[in-house]
Amino acid sequence: MTALPEKRFPSTADRIDRIDRRLTSRLTMRGVVEADLPELLRVDREAFPEEPFHYFELRQSFDIHGDRILVLDDGESLHGYVLFVTTSDGYVNWIKSLAVTPELHGRGLGRRLMLEVLRRLRTEDVHQVRLTVEPTNAAAITLYRSLGFSFEGGVRKDYFGPGEDRFIMTLGL
Ligand SMILES: CC(C)(COP(=O)(O)OP(=O)(O)OC[C@H]1O[C@@H](n2cnc3c(N)ncnc32)[C@H](O)[C@@H]1OP(=O)(O)O)[C@@H](O)C(=O)NCCC(=O)NCCS
Numbered sequence: 403m404t405a406l407p408e409k410r411f412p413s414t415a416d417r418i419d420r421i422d423r424r425l426t427s428r429l430t431m432r433g434v435v436e437a438d439l440p441e442l443l444r445v446d447r448e449a450f451p452e453e454p455f456h457y458f459e460l461r462q463s464f465d466i467h468g469d470r471i472l473v474l475d476d477g478e479s480l481h482g483y484v485l486f487v488t489t490s491d492g493y494v495n496w497i498k499s500l501a502v503t504p505e506l507h508g509r510g511l512g513r514r515l516m517l518e519v520l521r522r523l524r525t526e527d528v529h530q531v532r533l534t535v536e537p538t539n540a541a542a543i544t545l546y547r548s549l550g551f552s553f554e555g556g557v558r559k560d561y562f563g564p565g566e567d568r569f570i571m572t573l574g575l
Pocket of ligand 1: 449450500501502503506507508509510511512513514534535536539540541542544545546548
């Protein structure tokens with residue numbers, strides 16, 4: 403029997419890759435709306451299973467900083483979000499949360515969200531962007547470093563309470 407060209411039998415990995423590419427290219431980034439809150443909660447729980455936001459925290463973040471939450475939407479469900487809040491003097495912005503659902507990690511979506519935030523902040527008076535990150539969160543640290551963030555000092559012991567150490571990373575705009 404003659405072997406058929408491999409191309410006619412794409413591997414499962416190739417198929418998943420194609421589905422991934424179709425999904426990620428279909429994702430639009432837009433501002434959050436109230437109807438997104440249950441989905442936002444789901445995305446947050448999937449991305450931070452150990453320490454998700456309580457619903458009331460997301461609700462209040464939406465009420466207070468709704469114009470500072472961007473989501474990634476495929477038309478049916480959300481796959482990521484970023485929450486970024488500027489201090490009252492207008493000079494410093496904190497990235498309060500950045501999340502991509504686990505099945506879409508490593509497809510450039512976290513970078514896409516962060517680049518859009520930085521693009522928007524560059525049109526404002528913001529001088530510095532700040533964020534906290536767990537010392538063990540290699541993916542996030544690598545992403546932030548590749549965007550130009552650097553560490554402000556060493557690990558902050560118990561920054562978010564006992565046992566909750568964090569790095570602070572900053573980027574000047
Ligand atoms: C951190 C997070 C937002 C990154 O999003 P992502 O869409 O997976 O990341 P991207 O595909 O955009 O990758 C951007 C860069 O991050 C780095 N990166 C991503 N995943 C990585 C990993 N597993 N290990 C090391 N570096 C990684 C790479 O530098 C990558 O750039 P490259 O693809 O050009 O090499 C995502 O992993 C996530 O939601 N994690 C759980 C929640 C979380 O930790 N949020 C951050 C809190 S501070």
